[in-house]
Amino acid sequence: MADKVLMKGNEALAEAAILAGCRHYFGYPITPQTEVAEYMAKKMPKIGGVFLQAESEIAAINMVIGAAAAGKRVMTSSSSPGVALKSEGLSYLAGCDLPALIVNVQRGGPGLGGIQPGQADYFHATRGAGHGDFHMIVTAPATVQEMIDLVGKSFDLADKYRMPAMLLADGTIGQMMEPVTLTENTSAPIEKPWAVTGYDGSRPRNVVNSLFIQPEDLENLVMERYARYAKIEAEEQMAEEYMTEDADIILVAYGVAARVCRNAIKAAREKGLKVGLIRPITLWPFPKKVMSAAAEKAKAFISVELSMGQMIEDIELAIRCRRPVLLCNRTGGMIPTPAEVLAKIDEAAKIGG
Amino acid sequence: MAECIDELGIQSKTIGIASVGCSVFSYNYFNCDMVQAAHGRAPAVATGVKRADPSKIVFTYQGDGDLAAIGTAETVHSAARGENITVIFVNNAIYGMTGGQMAPTTLPGQVTQTSPYGRDVQTVGYPVKVCEMLSQVDGAAYLERVAVNNVKNLMAAKKAIKKAFQNQIDGKGFSLVEVLSACPTYWSMTPEKALERVASEMIPYYPLGVYKDKYAEEGTK
Ligand SMILES: Cc1ncc(C[n+]2csc(CCOP(=O)(O)OP(=O)(O)O)c2C)c(N)n1
Numbered sequence: 001m002a003d004k005v006l007m008k009g010n011e012a013l014a015e016a017a018i019l020a021g022c023r024h025y026f027g028y029p030i031t032p033q034t035e036v037a038e039y040m041a042k043k044m045p046k047i048g049g050v051f052l053q054a055e056s057e058i059a060a061i062n063m064v065i066g067a068a069a070a071g072k073r074v075m076t077s078s079s080s081p082g083v084a085l086k087s088e089g090l091s092y093l094a095g096c097d098l099p100a101l102i103v104n105v106q107r108g109g110p111g112l113g114g115i116q117p118g119q120a121d122y123f124h125a126t127r128g129a130g131h132g133d134f135h136m137i138v139t140a141p142a143t144v145q146e147m148i149d150l151v152g153k154s155f156d157l158a159d160k161y162r163m164p165a166m167l168l169a170d171g172t173i174g175q176m177m178e179p180v181t182l183t184e185n186t187s188a189p190i191e192k193p194w195a196v197t198g199y200d201g202s203r204p205r206n207v208v209n210s211l212f213i214q215p216e217d218l219e220n221l222v223m224e225r226y227a228r229y230a231k232i233e234a235e236e237q238m239a240e241e242y243m244t245e246d247a248d249i250i251l252v253a254y255g256v257a258a259r260v261c262r263n264a265i266k267a268a269r270e271k272g273l274k275v276g277l278i279r280p281i282t283l284w285p286f287p288k289k290v291m292s293a294a295a296e297k298a299k300a301f302i303s304v305e306l307s308m309g310q311m312i313e314d315i316e317l318a319i320r321c322r323r324p325v326l327l328c329n330r331t332g333g334m335i336p337t338p339a340e341v342l343a344k345i346d347e348a349a350k351i352g353g
Numbered sequence: 354m355a356e357c358i359d360e361l362g363i364q365s366k367t368i369g370i371a372s373v374g375c376s377v378f379s380y381n382y383f384n385c386d387m388v389q390a391a392h393g394r395a396p397a398v399a400t401g402v403k404r405a406d407p408s409k410i411v412f413t414y415q416g417d418g419d420l421a422a423i424g425t426a427e428t429v430h431s432a433a434r435g436e437n438i439t440v441i442f443v444n445n446a447i448y449g450m451t452g453g454q455m456a457p458t459t460l461p462g463q464v465t466q467t468s469p470y471g472r473d474v475q476t477v478g479y480p481v482k483v484c485e486m487l488s489q490v491d492g493a494a495y496l497e498r499v500a501v502n503n504v505k506n507l508m509a510a511k512k513a514i515k516k517a518f519q520n521q522i523d524g525k526g527f528s529l530v531e532v533l534s535a536c537p538t539y540w541s542m543t544p545e546k547a548l549e550r551v552a553s554e555m556i557p558y559y560p561l562g563v564y565k566d567k568y569a570e571e572g573t574k
Contacts, residue, residue: 041469056393
């Protein structure tokens with residue numbers, strides 16, 4: 001077992017990417033994720049990797065497309081306004097079936113918003129990351145250790161399913177320091193016979209492309225992609241359950257919001273209220289299975305988020321609206337306090353939770 | 354800038370475009386109507402405002418990252434269109450707002466958060482010389498580089514800025530004034546030393562002067 005070291009979330013994720021074999025990083029500075037670029041600027045030249053500061057996020061994501069097409073493990077990172085700019089590129093990654101890691105250390109929005117933590121890019125990440133029919137694998141870390149673990153996991157899933165994966169973090173997790181264990185990613189690199197590595201006649205020519213003039217061809221491709229998505233939905237859902245066993249009220253929260261919930265649950269339990277937490281680790285695929293199973297016993301759900309009620313829609317869909325789902329939220333860079341969550345738990349208890 | 358606006362008596366019809374950078378709060382400091390643009394897009398927003406009402410005097414106030422990295426396309430194309438706006442370009446050779454990363458104008462060898470071993474031109478290329486580059490763009494009317502490191506240069510800077518506004522009043526088209534300035538915070542220097550660096554390192558790399566004055570060349574219309 002490797003030693004524990006104290007690391008900042010953003011730096012931990014950068015180191016984790018290197019440990020996962022990523023040697024190509026393209027980015028553009030933006031708070032609160034700039035430490036990723038700064039870390040890569042220091043490390044990559046020392047290990048024969050590539051760090052390049054692009055002139056914009058649009059350029060950065062297109063550099064990612066190029067390196068991914070060449071078969072490399074590649075990533076970019078940014079925060080909300082910058083990730084929005086990458087949208088076009090995200091759609092092209094999906095349309096070209098290219099694996100890559102995109103990190104969004106979210107801040108408050110919309111527009112320039114603020115630089116405090118946010119979760120208001122949930123819809124963008126899980127629904128509207130760009131034009132066209134596509135999904136990205138979206139994971140959400142709640143600890144610095146998970147920043148590390150999900151980086152390796154995201155790279156592997158992206159390669160396995162040939163699609164972009166997004167790590168949807170928030171400013172708190174990016175900026176906070178925690179003791180972590182860094183481990184080498186041991187998964188064997190996946191063959192990428194489709195990569196543009198130079199045509200010498202020994203294999204068919206490789207063309208990385210998202211243009212299909214014949215609608216039948218395009219439809220077939222999208223259908224094929226959605227069959228892959230169905231497999232992912234069946235096999236890759238991830239969530240952590242905390243004190244859900246006997247829970248009447250289930251809190252659902254990811255990232256920093258989940259940390260707040262743990263404190264609220266402790267306080268609620270002391271008052272004799274049976275409250276538990278489901279913490280989605282994959283936001284797409286959304287952990288519908290545990291959510292649906294929990295709805296068999298629980299009487300009410302509360303979506304705790306740093307946004308105006310975005311994830312709540314996925315909870316309602318997952319449980320087919322069989323139970324009431326309340327919203328406990330702050331936005332614009334504000335974080336709900338355990339007391340605010342507790343007040344919402346009391347409200348849920350009153351309506352029969 | 355504000356003095357020029359007052360002296361020209363144009364405050365009531367001036368619209369400023371704040372960019373993203375340390376200039377982001379310029380909407381708090383200029384006593385005129387302002388629009389806050391997305392990173393790099395100020396010249397495009399200015400174009401929209403100007404085209405919506407050409408009688409307005411429209412300026413942008415942008416840093417080097419904003420104008421010469423993410424906003425290069427907007428900069429070049431607003432110049433190429435001969436957009437009748439005034440662009441004030443603050444070149445401090447660093448990304449200040451985000452904490453001192455390499456800018457497109459960071460000098461060779463300069464250490465920043467994202468060029469921790471000094472800007473290596475072999476791998477990340479050379480600084481962008483905006484006035485020189487835009488002097489090749491036919492649509493640009495007036496380009497001048499000034500500095501604000503001493504009183505003499507400051508007075509010259511004001512003259513250039515005033516001219517850039519006067520050009521717009523006269524309908525002469527795209528005017529840009531590049532202002533070499535210090536960033537003591539992220540150059541990790543005292544303000545005094547930082548001003549010295551402007552003279553000893555910035556000005557030699559970015560020579561001051563008029564890079565283009567279309568109407569001086571052609572005679573005023
Ligand atoms: C799309 C987008 N990407 C990145 C940022 C983060 N950001 C804010 S200011 C800035 C750079 C500012 O540098 P510069 O233009 O040189 O101005 P200075 O701060 O030095 O005055 C960046 C990258 C942002 N706000 N929006």
